[in-house]
Amino acid sequence: MIVAFLKALRPKQWVKNLLLFAGIVFARRWDDPQMIMNAVIGFVVFCALSGVVYIVNDIIDVEQDRKHPKKCKRAIASGAISPVAAGIGGAILATIAIGYSFLYLPLPFAILAVTYFILVSLYSLKLKHAVVLDILLIALGFVLRALAGIEVIRIEGAVIEVTSYFLLTTLFLALFLAIAKRRNELVMLGTGAGSHRKVLEDYSTEFLDVMLTVATAGTLFSYALWTTQGQFATGGSESGNGNTYLLVLTLPFVLYGMFRYLWLVFKRDEGGAPELLLLEDYPLLTTVVLWMITVVAVLARLR
Numbered sequence: 001m002i003v004a005f006l007k008a009l010r011p012k013q014w015v016k017n018l019l020l021f022a023g024i025v026f027a028r029r030w031d032d033p034q035m036i037m038n039a040v041i042g043f044v045v046f047c048a049l050s051g052v053v054y055i056v057n058d059i060i061d062v063e064q065d066r067k068h069p070k071k072c073k074r075a076i077a078s079g080a081i082s083p084v085a086a087g088i089g090g091a092i093l094a095t096i097a098i099g100y101s102f103l104y105l106p107l108p109f110a111i112l113a114v115t116y117f118i119l120v121s122l123y124s125l126k127l128k129h130a131v132v133l134d135i136l137l138i139a140l141g142f143v144l145r146a147l148a149g150i151e152v153i154r155i156e157g158a159v160i161e162v163t164s165y166f167l168l169t170t171l172f173l174a175l176f177l178a179i180a181k182r183r184n185e186l187v188m189l190g191t192g193a194g195s196h197r198k199v200l201e202d203y204s205t206e207f208l209d210v211m212l213t214v215a216t217a218g219t220l221f222s223y224a225l226w227t228t229q230g231q232f233a234t235g236g237s238e239s240g241n242g243n244t245y246l247l248v249l250t251l252p253f254v255l256y257g258m259f260r261y262l263w264l265v266f267k268r269d270e271g272g273a274p275e276l277l278l279l280e281d282y283p284l285l286t287t288v289v290l291w292m293i294t295v296v297a298v299l300a301r302l303r
Helices: 002-008 011-026 033-060 083-104 107-125 133-151 164-196 198-202 205-229 244-267 274-280 282-302
Strands: none
Touching: 002 033, 002 083, 011 033, 011 133, 011 164, 011 274, 011 282, 033 083, 033 107, 033 133, 083 107, 107 133, 133 164, 164 198, 164 205, 164 244, 164 274, 205 244, 244 282, 274 282
């Protein structure tokens, strides 16, 4: 039962919550024990809340998931755990995560965590059937994660600023991944796509390809501005250290990573599970690792 419940929380999806560590990395505060602890706890809280939302979603879509070639293996759809047991366990877990946030973590973080939980719950219950809005809400969930990662380390005496470039990059990248996921669903399910997810009836590959083009351009343009015009600042100015232009050295990795992902989407019809694709495609994984190493090296030099 416990193993089935943990599977219902979809731990493989928790990689998305690593975005909560962006704040402590780009604010260059990774040597502060309290901030590190807060970031880790914030990550755990969002893993718990996102896991509960997955349970809610799987309970609602249990019949459709049983018709899906891959989703039929999920814990609830396969019958490994009953919807009632999963629902009760999820309610308890969500209560603990939210209660802990309000009692022991910064209030802005707790508010963002609740906002995220409500938003994605509404998405699972109703809004995932609204064309275009469904994709925008997925992207907004990532923006809330990014903001929460900043607020959770905002302890007394610390100055942590957020630039519009960071939020724009997060938004467009999330849109890019969400659109690619929708396209993969439409291609893989073919004429039966609507029976699995009703909103897919309102999409076409041509329309999603246009949206993907816009999201790609937005991501690259926003990231280029972020690396050249302003990142996280720790001293009261948006541009921070005058040598932060060195982050432009990470741009080639982002360009290759985006184009590699597009190649996988268009030539191999992948993109349905970004978190798995990242781990299974070694060129893409290598690019992300090199990007992370370069970012840390540049930021360490600026300290």
